Amino acid sequence: MKLLDLLRFKPLERFVRWRYSRFVMQVPLLLVALLALYDGFFGRQLAPKNFATVSVWLHYRGFLVLAIAVLGNLFCAACPMMLVRGPTRWAKRFLPQFAWPRALRNKYFVIGLTLLYLFAYEYWDLWESPWLTAWLILGYFVVAFVVDALFPEGTFCKYVCPLGNFNFTLSTVSPTQITARDPKVCLSCEGHYCVNGRVETPEGRKTLKEAPDAEGLRFPGCETKLYVPQIDSNMDCTLCMNCVRACPYDNVAWKLRAPLIEAAWARYKTDVVWLGVLLFFAGFMNALAMVPPYYQIAERLSALLGTRNEAVLLSTIYLLWTGLGLFLTVGVAALADRISGVKEPPAKAVRFWGAGFFPLAFAMWAGHYTFHFLTGWATIIPVTQQALNNLGIYVGEPDWTLAALVPENWLYPLQVIILYIGLLAASYVLFRRARARNSFAAGAVVFLYFFLLVALALWVLAQPMEMRGTLLLPQ
Ligand code: SF4
Numbered sequence: 257m258k259l260l261d262l263l264r265f266k267p268l269e270r271f272v273r274w275r276y277s278r279f280v281m282q283v284p285l286l287l288v289a290l291l292a293l294y295d296g297f298f299g300r301q302l303a304p305k306n307f308a309t310v311s312v313w314l315h316y317r318g319f320l321v322l323a324i325a326v327l328g329n330l331f332c333a334a335c336p337m338m339l340v341r342g343p344t345r346w347a348k349r350f351l352p353q354f355a356w357p358r359a360l361r362n363k364y365f366v367i368g369l370t371l372l373y374l375f376a377y378e379y380w381d382l383w384e385s386p387w388l389t390a391w392l393i394l395g396y397f398v399v400a401f402v403v404d405a406l407f408p409e410g411t412f413c414k415y416v417c418p419l420g421n422f423n424f425t426l427s428t429v430s431p432t433q434i435t436a437r438d439p440k441v442c443l444s445c446e447g448h449y450c451v452n453g454r455v456e457t458p459e460g461r462k463t464l465k466e467a468p469d470a471e472g473l474r475f476p477g478c479e480t481k482l483y484v485p486q487i488d489s490n491m492d493c494t495l496c497m498n499c500v501r502a503c504p505y506d507n508v509a510w511k512l513r514a515p516l517i518e519a520a521w522a523r524y525k526t527d528v529v530w531l532g533v534l535l536f537f538a539g540f541m542n543a544l545a546m547v548p549p550y551y552q553i554a555e556r557l558s559a560l561l562g563t564r565n566e567a568v569l570l571s572t573i574y575l576l577w578t579g580l581g582l583f584l585t586v587g588v589a590a591l592a593d594r595i596s597g598v599k600e601p602p603a604k605a606v607r608f609w610g611a612g613f614f615p616l617a618f619a620m621w622a623g624h625y626t627f628h629f630l631t632g633w634a635t636i637i638p639v640t641q642q643a644l645n646n647l648g649i650y651v652g653e654p655d656w657t658l659a660a661l662v663p664e665n666w667l668y669p670l671q672v673i674i675l676y677i678g679l680l681a682a683s684y685v686l687f688r689r690a691r692a693r694n695s696f697a698a699g700a701v702v703f704l705y706f707f708l709l710v711a712l713a714l715w716v717l718a719q720p721m722e723m724r725g726t727l728l729l730p731q
């Protein structure tokens with residue numbers, strides 16, 4: 257099937273080929289980050305009335321899933337953190353350079369960091385504190401700078417950034433992908449410039465790998481080391497479009513695709529599938545921590561362990577829940593393998609069947625973020641006015657009544673629809689994989705597992721939920 261190449265749309269192609277296109281996309285988000293830092297540190301310390309908390313915890317996350325669902329990983333493309341690249345190139349001249357440790361060249365390190373981040377989010381109630389939110393933003397920039405200054409470019413995005421890896425994981429079900437226009441052209445391509453970079457010197461064309469210091473027109477290649485003709489997944493693609501500019505044969509396409517084609521067919525590495533599985537269970541936990549049953553569980557655990565230390569209780573619940581999720585997933589995948597008559601190690605079974613978790617993880621987070629985004633969507637107007645007014649840029653008096661405009665009775669049905677769509681999408685992925693194994697019974701077992709998880713998630717979302725960061729009263 258011939259799919260639409262978005263880069264055939266000339267104005268878009270011209271923009272993408274322009275060397276400052278990414279910078280132009282990064283500037284608005286940098287301004288948002290700077291305003292969030294200012295209001296977070298110096299503004300009114302009331303979460304629903306502060307630009308830092310409202311923009312980060314309500315709007316950024318809401319727009320992020322919307323962009324991924326409609327087009328792709330646009331937030332990595334416009335990530336202001338990568339603006340540290342200019343200063344780090346300068347700093348690299350003086351600092352020692354290290355290779356990222358081989359043992360950490362996978363997703364397990366970032367899985368650990370994601371768990372730490374989720375723990376910190378709950379333990380320090382980050383959504384409730386403009387000041388801590390501002391520190392989080394600042395800390396993120398500092399870590400991006402340090403990692404980028406000491407390690408090869410792309411290390412931070414690929415191996416360290418929890419947010420980027422969250423985006424990568426959810427964009428496995430987005431409707432676009434970078435691919436080669438004509439794979440035959442790539443076969444005769446001498447430099448694999450899309451990944452190695454290109455420099456046009458007076459002596460001729462070279463790759464940046466073979467002539468890193470050569471003078472001439474320079475086009476960096478893919479920082480996360482994706483080789484265009486072999487891309488079958490959006491994992492690790494920041495949509496930076498370096499490959500488009502680096503390919504001298506105009507052979508890189510940004511194509512529309514069926515959103516589930518990747519999860520249905522791609523051969524994922526085990527760590528990548530674990531990231532998808534973890535994000536589903538973490539998304540579930542994130543929602544659970546906002547409803548009354550969570551407090552009942554915490555009370556019981558407190559009596560059992562004989563402690564009221566919140567850090568102990570929270571980390572125990574997180575580890576028990578994600579541990580149970582991983583254990584059940586291994587068990588169900590291994591059972592499905594057994595039913596389909598395939599004998600392989602449990603890790604391989606998870607690699608095969610666990611791909612169904614990608615649409616499910618997307619639906620879990622999309623449902624949850626939709627709730628927050630819609631309950632507080634209009635708050636962004638008065639908080640922006642207030643922050644700019646405080647800065648001395650007068651843009652009118654904030655109208656705080658804008659905050660409660662969304663009908664509350666839409667929220668749960670919307671979340672139910674999103675989760676049903678997620679389950680339907682996951683069923684399709686399982687169907688394709690079961691067909692490849694010639695065993696629908698095996699697919700049915702995994703489907704039953706997903707069905708129970710979604711039922712449990714719907715029960716959690718049906719509970720009265722804390723209206724974090726909004727001006728509304730609890731339901
Ligand atoms: S996409 Fe372009 S640069 Fe990359 S291998 Fe193909 S022809 Fe070469």
Ligand code: SF4
Binds near residue numbers: 450480482495
């Ligand atoms: S250079 Fe790499 S990360 Fe950037 S768009 Fe191309 S494939 Fe994606």
